[in-house]
Each structure stands twice: as C-alpha cells, then as structure tokens.
Amino acid sequence: MSAQVHALKAPTPTARATNAAARAGAELFDPVPFKVFTPRDLDRIPQLARLTPAQRFEMKVVSAVLPFRVNQYVIDELIDWTNIPADPIFQLTFPQRGMLAPEHYARIAKLLENDADKAELEQAVAEVRHALNPHPADQMQMNMPLDEHGDRIDGLQHKYRETVLFFPSQGQTCHAYCTFCFRWAQFVGDKDLRIASSEARQLHDYLRSHREVTDLLVTGGDPMVMKTRHLRDYLEPLLRPEFDHIQTIRIGSKALTFWPHRFLGAEDADELMRLLEQLVEAGKHVALMAHYNHWKELDTDAAQAAIRRIRATGVVIRAQGPLIAHINDDPAVWARLWKTEVRLGLVPYYMFVERDTGARHYFEVPLARAWQIYQQAIQQVSGLARTARGPSMSASPGKVEIQGVTEIAGEKVFVLRFIQGRNPDWVQRPFFARYDDKATWLDQLAPAFGEQKWFWQDEYEAIREEKLAT
Numbered sequence: 001m002s003a004q005v006h007a008l009k010a011p012t013p014t015a016r017a018t019n020a021a022a023r024a025g026a027e028l029f030d031p032v033p034f035k036v037f038t039p040r041d042l043d044r045i046p047q048l049a050r051l052t053p054a055q056r057f058e059m060k061v062v063s064a065v066l067p068f069r070v071n072q073y074v075i076d077e078l079i080d081w082t083n084i085p086a087d088p089i090f091q092l093t094f095p096q097r098g099m100l101a102p103e104h105y106a107r108i109a110k111l112l113e114n115d116a117d118k119a120e121l122e123q124a125v126a127e128v129r130h131a132l133n134p135h136p137a138d139q140m141q142m143n144m145p146l147d148e149h150g151d152r153i154d155g156l157q158h159k160y161r162e163t164v165l166f167f168p169s170q171g172q173t174c175h176a177y178c179t180f181c182f183r184w185a186q187f188v189g190d191k192d193l194r195i196a197s198s199e200a201r202q203l204h205d206y207l208r209s210h211r212e213v214t215d216l217l218v219t220g221g222d223p224m225v226m227k228t229r230h231l232r233d234y235l236e237p238l239l240r241p242e243f244d245h246i247q248t249i250r251i252g253s254k255a256l257t258f259w260p261h262r263f264l265g266a267e268d269a270d271e272l273m274r275l276l277e278q279l280v281e282a283g284k285h286v287a288l289m290a291h292y293n294h295w296k297e298l299d300t301d302a303a304q305a306a307i308r309r310i311r312a313t314g315v316v317i318r319a320q321g322p323l324i325a326h327i328n329d330d331p332a333v334w335a336r337l338w339k340t341e342v343r344l345g346l347v348p349y350y351m352f353v354e355r356d357t358g359a360r361h362y363f364e365v366p367l368a369r370a371w372q373i374y375q376q377a378i379q380q381v382s383g384l385a386r387t388a389r390g391p392s393m394s395a396s397p398g399k400v401e402i403q404g405v406t407e408i409a410g411e412k413v414f415v416l417r418f419i420q421g422r423n424p425d426w427v428q429r430p431f432f433a434r435y436d437d438k439a440t441w442l443d444q445l446a447p448a449f450g451e452q453k454w455f456w457q458d459e460y461e462a463i464r465e466e467k468l469a470t
Helices: 003-008 013-026 039-044 046-050 053-063 072-078 088-093 102-113 118-130 136-142 200-209 228-239 269-281 301-311 331-343 367-378 457-469
Strands: 156-160 163-166 215-218 248-253 285-291 316-323 347-353 389-394 398-408 411-421 430-434
Touching: 039 046, 039 053, 053 102, 072 088, 102 118, 136 457, 156 200, 163 200, 200 228, 215 228, 228 269, 269 285, 269 301, 301 316, 316 331, 316 367, 331 347, 331 367, 347 367, 367 389, 367 398, 367 411
Parallel strands: 163 215, 215 248, 248 285, 285 316, 316 347, 347 389
Antiparallel strands: 156 163, 389 398, 398 411, 411 430
16 A cells, blocks of 8 residues: 555544554553463363363364464463353353264274274264355355356355455464364364355455445454465555445454454564554444353453454454353343443344254354343343344355244244345345244244245245256
8 A cells, every 4th residue: 555545545644643542551561472272282282181081082083184373372361260161251162062063972982992093083084074064055056146257256145235254264273172163173173164255356256246335244264363464465456546435344243252462462462553553544444243142251361352352443442252051141241241341342143053064063042041031131231232133144145143032823933134245135034933932043933823945035035046057
C-alpha cells in the first residue's frame, strides 16, 4: 500500500492515546514462550502422571484418530487438575475414550497393542476418520466457489450471498485443539480433507468480481496463529476503493482462550494492533469472532488484558460457541458466560448446536434439551446479553434456529426459522417440525401437521443437484 494511503488511514490522536494505554497494560505481561504438546508428547505432560496407565493409553488411542494439541497456558491456567476428568477445559482439550465409537476404539487399540506396522495403522485410522463425516453440511461439495473456467477455488467457501469464508494456509492450525471441533479434518494431515489457500490474489480477485459480498470471514484453523505480516498481506489490500463493498472483516479465533499472549507479549503483537486499528480507522467494521465454551476461559488476567487491548483498537469482539455435553450443557454455565462476556465488553452472538461430525455421539445434546438450556439461561441475563441467538444448527440448507417448543392444533412441535439460507428468501420464515425428544440434528426431524416436505425442500434439492453436477 502506498505511503499516501497509509497517511490517509493513520490512527487519530484519540485512537493513538487509547492504544498507548492498552500497550501499557500489555507491558505488564512479559513475553511467554509458547510450549505445545501433541500426541507424541502425552507422556511428557506431568499432570497426566496422576492418571492410570489405562487412561493414558486411552488418550493415545483416541489421539491417533482425532487431532490433539494443547499448550502450557491451557494446562497451567485453565484446567483444574483436582477435578479430572470432569473439568470442562480438560474435556475441551484432552482426548476421552468415549469420543470414539466402541468398535472404532477397539480396532485402533488392538493395532497399537500389537505394534502394528505404520501402513496398517494409517489405513485403519483413515477408514475411521472417513466414517466420522469429516466435512459436514456438504461444505466440500456445495460451498466451494468456481472460477471462470469452472475449476474449484481452493481455500474459499461462499455459501451465503453476503459472506465469503477464507482459509489462509498459514492459519490452518490452532494454539490448542477443541476435542469437539467440527473442522477437525483440517488438522489430521490429510490433504484431501483440508481446505486452505496461500493465494491472496485468488481471494482479492474473487472479492473484486463479487460485488454482492459485504462480509469476509477469515477462518481456519485459527488465523491468529499467523504472523501479522501474513494477515496484513490478505487484509490491507481491502482498504483500496475497489473493495469498498467489503464492509465487514471478521476473524474467527480461539486465541483469546488458548493463547491470549498472542495479543500481549508476542513479538508482533503491537504490529497486529496497528493493523486492526488501521482497518477500523479506514471505515471497516472489524469483528473478532471469539469462540468460548465456558466462563472459565475468560477468568485469567491474561485473557482479560488481551480483550481490553483488542477493544482499544475499535474492534468488536463477538462471542460464540456450541452447546456440548460434558462441557457446558447447563443453563447456569451459559448464563454466567454471557454475563461475563457483557461485563468485559463482548457481544454474545451465537449458541450453536454441535455439528454432525467427529465425536458427535459424545458431545451431542438433544435439540429439546438444547432449547431448554437456552431458554433457562437467557431468562437469567439482561437485555444486553440477549443478543445471543440459538440454539442454531449450521446445516447444509442454512443456519436453522430453534425458536421454541409449543402445541398447535393438538400437536407438539418445534418452531424453527432460518437465520441464514442458501436462498435469502427463506430467512425469517417460520416452519414447524414434529416434536422429537431424541433428535439432535435437522435431518432427524420431520415436518409437522402431516406435511411431506419442508417448504424449502424442493428448491434446496434443486440447488444441491446443480452444485453437485458442476
């Protein structure tokens, strides 16, 4: 970018003063080395020594299939090691035997016990992974846009008219992994399962030619594992007049939980703050889409200092996360989470339903119970926290929200609506499903009142057929 544009977008004196104060707060935190543990390091985590050999072996079996990565900050600051295995952050980050179906667990355990050769083990692991629906909601088949030659553009998804998702290759890992992650397939080393691009040009060309797009979501993985210079390469060009239609830049991240020092003592943390501030001062709405699963993630001094520093740039932090068994399937947890977010200046945004992928059988909560938890939690908070929408299913047709359970003409039903849809005309139109206290996902529901199809079903199937044909 030219010096002239930099001058035009320079922070105002007020913004500079605000960030000076934020930097002063950050300086209270000395740089902390980032120390990470992967499956090969399980025996090197001292806190695991209190577990039985059988429990540690179970972790090795599960981590052979599902990605495992944790860091010293999570181990030292977030987990209550006197409450294992029930501690929610332990469940969030460490493998548990129940995360694999019994037959899958037995298969991999037997191979490890018998010291099977590498090729045999890898083949078995690959087969188990493919049985776990690695790319839910048809994202590989239906969300990947095509270029002018009809070829798929790697690293982009364009499901909804206004919003494009970008997966930068430098951001395709995280500071730690969530055990429930619906993008677990990004992290297991299989290039056929991975969505990523290192081509800034492809991103910018696509946005330039799609004027209907107003929102860019940079996602992963976690873009905050990238060096700031890479993030700048992707984002700074969006300040040019040709990208004035891009009004909002969203950055999906779990770093505020798993490594808040990224925003405090990292060598390029100041540069990151300047980039965020520059985007805001240029008139872009910048939103950090922070993923939280439990109020404990907000409870450390470093996490709160990082929040203050980001907010001082003018960036809005919106908080979202799924409702998941073993971690937060309790209205009191959600109410405390939302209250804490509001107190710290965050905007509660979404309560998601755990997606139908990976260890879903371990984490899923029936939709009826999810609605009860949401209703009981939202009743405990003020209007400022009632911005949290949910429970919401990010299914292939769109984001479907459960608005309630009621009785109409003698039939007990779920009241549903689209928050987003493949056809924008579906949005905000209520529809009804027969009540089912065991259903955990949209495809397990049936239309109410004797209807044979959903109002959107024929159109969706036509869209899907067209997408799969290209």
